[in-house]
Amino acid sequence: MSGEARFWEPLEKGKARCTACPHLCVIEEGREGICRARGVRDGRLECLVYARPATVVSDEIEKKPFYHFHPGTRALSLGTLGCNVRCLGCQNWQISHASAARGEAEKLSLLTPAHAVRMARKHKLAGIAWSYNDPAVWIEYVHDVCVAARQAGLYTALVTASYLTMEALDYVGPYLDAFKFDLKAPGAPGWSWLSKVRDPSPCFEMAVRAKMIHGCHVEVVSNIVPTMNDDDASLKAMAEWVADSLGPKTPWHVTRFLPDYELSYLKATPVQTLERGVEIGRGAGLKFVYVGNVPGHPATDTVCPSCGRTAIRRGERGAEQILVREGRCAACGEDLQVVPVGFRAD
Numbered sequence: 001m002s003g004e005a006r007f008w009e010p011l012e013k014g015k016a017r018c019t020a021c022p023h024l025c026v027i028e029e030g031r032e033g034i035c036r037a038r039g040v041r042d043g044r045l046e047c048l049v050y051a052r053p054a055t056v057v058s059d060e061i062e063k064k065p066f067y068h069f070h071p072g073t074r075a076l077s078l079g080t081l082g083c084n085v086r087c088l089g090c091q092n093w094q095i096s097h098a099s100a101a102r103g104e105a106e107k108l109s110l111l112t113p114a115h116a117v118r119m120a121r122k123h124k125l126a127g128i129a130w131s132y133n134d135p136a137v138w139i140e141y142v143h144d145v146c147v148a149a150r151q152a153g154l155y156t157a158l159v160t161a162s163y164l165t166m167e168a169l170d171y172v173g174p175y176l177d178a179f180k181f182d183l184k185a186p187g188a189p190g191w192s193w194l195s196k197v198r199d200p201s202p203c204f205e206m207a208v209r210a211k212m213i214h215g216c217h218v219e220v221v222s223n224i225v226p227t228m229n230d231d232d233a234s235l236k237a238m239a240e241w242v243a244d245s246l247g248p249k250t251p252w253h254v255t256r257f258l259p260d261y262e263l264s265y266l267k268a269t270p271v272q273t274l275e276r277g278v279e280i281g282r283g284a285g286l287k288f289v290y291v292g293n294v295p296g297h298p299a300t301d302t303v304c305p306s307c308g309r310t311a312i313r314r315g316e317r318g319a320e321q322i323l324v325r326e327g328r329c330a331a332c333g334e335d336l337q338v339v340p341v342g343f344r345a346d
């Protein structure tokens with residue numbers, strides 16, 4: 001199984017530049033990039049984690065979270081070692097902040113693209129999702145699995161901070177059905193503090209590109225971190241960006257931050273803050289704003305913005321009742337932009 005990366009350029013003295021994400025790391029022989037999943041070996045850039053998942057689980061698609069995409073289905077969810085965004089409060093830091101170097105990747109079981117698709121079908125899963133760390137670090141593998149998944153009639157979904165180069169996005173975009181953009185903050189100061197991404201403009205651009213150029217179903221999640229992005233101005237700026245750039249029917253999830261890793265000193269987000277986020281989101285024109293990480297909260301249901309009926313009722317384990325027909329409210333016909341159950345990619 002070849003690990004040679006597709007996105008890189010050779011430089012002088014055996015160095016290489018990785019072009020999978022906008023960090024554009026210049027890497028010396030035997031070293032790795034910021035993500036610790038891509039490194040130079042024998043003068044070539046390798047994706048050290050190609051076909052080496054650290055996490056292989058079956059998840060409800062609502063857990064990603066996707067609320068308007070194949071509600072009630074389960075996906076094979078894959079994550080691996082390393083990450084190109086180094087979030088202080090990462091919930092998956094045990095794998096995302098780990099290094100794939102020094103034989104660590106080889107300790108993980110090999111999962112070829114064909115094997116991943118067979119596994120999904122065997123367990124009657126509807127699709128394949130990439131989450132737990134950022135899929136940018138093994139974009140070549142993501143592409144190869146997406147191609148195989150399409151052929152097998154499975155959907156494909158990416159959970160990402162969207163810190164990708166255009167070449168990397170365009171490589172997988174044609175085979176991608178859904179894209180979840182992790183909108184961390186309204187602008188550079190928040191992104192830089194929280195995730196070490198100094199200039200988040202590529203994140204915003206690639207999320208829009210996924211929708212406009214590649215036709216992906218896009219949902220947005222913002223983890224609301226106390227003292228960081230929980231003020232009214234930040235919430236408003238994020239909501240307005242979603243409404244203006246992706247459209248008012250784009251689902252926006254405002255999720256509860258739970259203390260972890262280097263942000264263990266903060267408290268969990270108060271539910272009232274999330275409810276204010278919902279209000280602010282609606283005020284910005286968004287039709288579907290959801291509260292996340294608060295099981296049983298009423299703002300996890302999909303309510304038709306036209307007739308006010310509950311179109312999708314959710315419990316702790318995903319969608320429980322779906323009153324949606326061909327993406328529309330079953331009661332009044334309003335377009336809820338739900339990619340319907342039964343949809344299959346071409």
Ligand SMILES: [Zn+2]
Nearest residue numbers: 304307329332
């Ligand atoms: Zn309705």
